Amino acid sequence: MENLTIEELLSRYPYAIEFFDVNGLPIEDKQKTIQEYINTLPYVFLEDMGINHQGLFKRFLVFMQRMEDIRKERNFSIHSLTVLGGTDKNGKKEQDKLKISMGEIICIVGPTGSGKSRLLADIEWMAQKDTPTGRRILIDDCIPPESWRFSIEHKLVAQLSQNMNFVMDICVGDFIKLHAQSRMIDDVDDKTLKIIHHANELSGEAFDLNTPLTSLSGGQSRALMVADTAFLSTSPIVLIDEIENAGINRKKALELLVDQNKIVLIATHDPLLALTGDKRIVIKNGGIYKVLETTESEKQRLEQLTEIDNVMMQYRERLRKGELLD
Amino acid sequence: MKFITVSGPPSSGKTSVILKAMEELKPKNLKVGVLKFDCLTTDDDKLYAAQNIDSRVGLSGSLCPDHFFVSNIDDCIDWGSRHAYDVLISESAGLCNRCSPHIKNCTAVCVIDNLMGINTPKKIGPMLKMADIVVITKGDIVSQAEREIFALKIRQANPEGIILHVNGITGQGASQLAALIENGTQVETLRGEELRISMPSALCSYCLGETQIGKEKQKGNVRKMKLD
Known part of the structure; x- marks a missing residue:
């Protein structure tokens, strides 16, 4: 790489342009090698x-290495996540093993302050008995490499919550493109259309x-966030936090995420x-008190609840249209 | 004594992040001191006091904040040693986007928030680019996609550092930062140590109190823009 001219470098590694951009380096002569270029500054x-010159050259090498790491890991996926139990706030042992597989939807329930965030933080940090709970997290039944903790391409958890907003002043198409480019994904246009469709x-x-x-x-924002996370987020686990009144079809949203092989956690x-x-x-x-499987009769109850929800939705729709609810 | 410099643009969440990280260290019964550098006024010492953290405030007033910092920091370390702190943190706002209080061989943290826009990592100089740890805040209010894009821009600006997401309100991520702070650099004195980058060198008539505008008033180290 050191022997390439800047022109060759940019054509072989298009992301190298970002190095010049982020450091405010003007490129005048593309026929120089990077070392020659830096020496002329x-x-x-x-x-x-x-x-200094040496420092900048070193920064270039590390930059290229990091970007290559990110490009290689654009399909970071895992098959399972295992939580090996630790202790609750009183030092009492919690449920000792919980394995979650790709495509599963897991709900987390418990009062405020009970330790839901701590469980999540343990998963995000890939805790190895080094957090207050003493939990241990395994990925695909193995201890994950420690370097994953700090690499942006191995971020385990993507988050979606009611409080999140888009803040960029940009149109939807350009935004998705920017996200896709940041993931170094090639079929940008195809992905963009898919995301908007969903x-x-x-x-x-x-x-x-x-x-x-x-x-x-x-509702549109939430929908775009879900679809974008499904198709473009690196993280294999999606945490959904309080998305009760989001104005989107929640069932479809969950299906979309699960279809993209995400593990979905819902608080x-x-x-x-x-x-x-x-x-x-x-x-x-502070501890995992128990893990419940959704029972058959609960699933029947869900059908009833869905019917009630549908009635509410219909009423809402009629109100929106200016009709009477008599 | 562990010594860590924390810097970041104004209102990026430095104080909140430090407070949350210190809360995580509480069970370890470490003695913590904070040095808050600011320009005109600050109430952050009250926030620290409310959490029983000793703090001292240094206001640079009309002086260059960075020069003020470097002329005081070794005395601050001596103060920390006298009080036998286990962890000493210096907190300062990076005002001109170039300077940073980062010192060689001292763990350097830069705090930056998700709301600043994706071009900000490019605009911030060594404060971000030469930090050992970059903390990104306010992640709870922007979309996952924007967070990912922003993190990549930071990675491009600072390829070597550790990037950490910390929420200054809920404390999410603070325990990770606390662990890094606990493993921070051990410092007993700063005499003889060096800044990671040189400070701004103006020394012009305006440094000496000149207020009038005009060519004849510009003396000393003056640099001109290319306009045509």
């Missing part, structure tokens, strides 16, 4: 950056490529969502 210019299915209020991101309604007390899961983790006093 004036001392005063580098002093403004707070770096998002529109989830929210029922159509938007397109040119809709400004910040003008999306609450919720909405019975409709809680019964959709395969299992429920009950958290009490």
Whole structure:
């Protein structure tokens, strides 16, 4: 790589352009090698950056290595996640083993302050008995490499919550493109259309490529977040936090994520969502108190609840249209 | 004594992040001290006091905040040693986006928030690019996609550092930061140590209190923009 001219470098590793951009380095002569180029930069210019020639060259090498790591890991996927139990706030042993497989939907229930966030933090951190709970996290039945903790391409958990908003001043199409590029994904246009199609299915209020991101309604935003996470997020686990009144088809949203082989964790007390899961983790006093499998009769109850929910949805729709509910 | 410098743009969440990380260290009964560097005024010492953390405030006033920092930091370390702190943290706002209080051989943290826009990592200089640990805050209010894009931009700006997401309100991620702080650099004195980058060198008539505008008033180290 050191022997390539900048022109060759950019054609072989298109992401190398970002190195010049992020460091504010103007490229005038593309026929130089990177080392030659760096050597021509004036001392005063580098002093403004707070770096010297040697340091900048080293930063270039590390940059290329990191970007290559990210490119290689664009399909970070796991088959299972295992939580080996630790202790609750009183030092009492919790349920000792919980294995979650790809494509499963798991609900997490328990009062505020019971330790739901701590469980999640343990999963995110891939705890190895080095957190207050003493839990241990296995990925595909093995202890994950410690380097994963700090690499952005091995981030285990993606998050979706009611409080999240889009803040970028950009249209939907460009936004998805930017996200896809940041993941170094090739079939950007195809992915973009897929995401918009699914998002529109989830929210029922159509938007397109040119809709400004910040003008999306609450439901549209949530729908786009779900679809984008399903197709473009690196993380194999998706945590959904309090998405009860999001204005999207929740059942379809979960199906979409599971179809993309995500493990879905939902922190919720909405019975409709809680019964959709395969299992429920009950958290009490900082520990996993028990793990419940959704029973057959619960599944029947879910059908009843869905009917009630449908009635509510119909009424809502009629109100929206200005009809009477008599 | 573990010594860590924490810097970041104003209102990025430095104090909240430090408070949450210190809360995680509480069960270990470590003695913690914080040095807060600011320009004009700060109430953060009260926030630290509320959590029983000793703190001292240094206000640079009309001086260059970075010069003020470096002229005081070795005395601060001596102060920390006298009080036998296990962990000493210096917190300072990076105001001109170039400077940073980062010192060679001292763990350096930069705090930056998700709301700043994806071009910000490019605009922030050594404060971000030369930090050992980059903490990204306010992740609970932006979308997952924007968080991922932002993290990549930071990775590009700082290929070597550790990137950590910490929520200053809920404390998510704070235990990870606390673990890193606990493993931070051991420092007894800073005399003879070196800054990671040189500080701004102006020394012009305006440094000496000049207020009038005009060519004849510009003396000393003056740099001109290319306009045409």
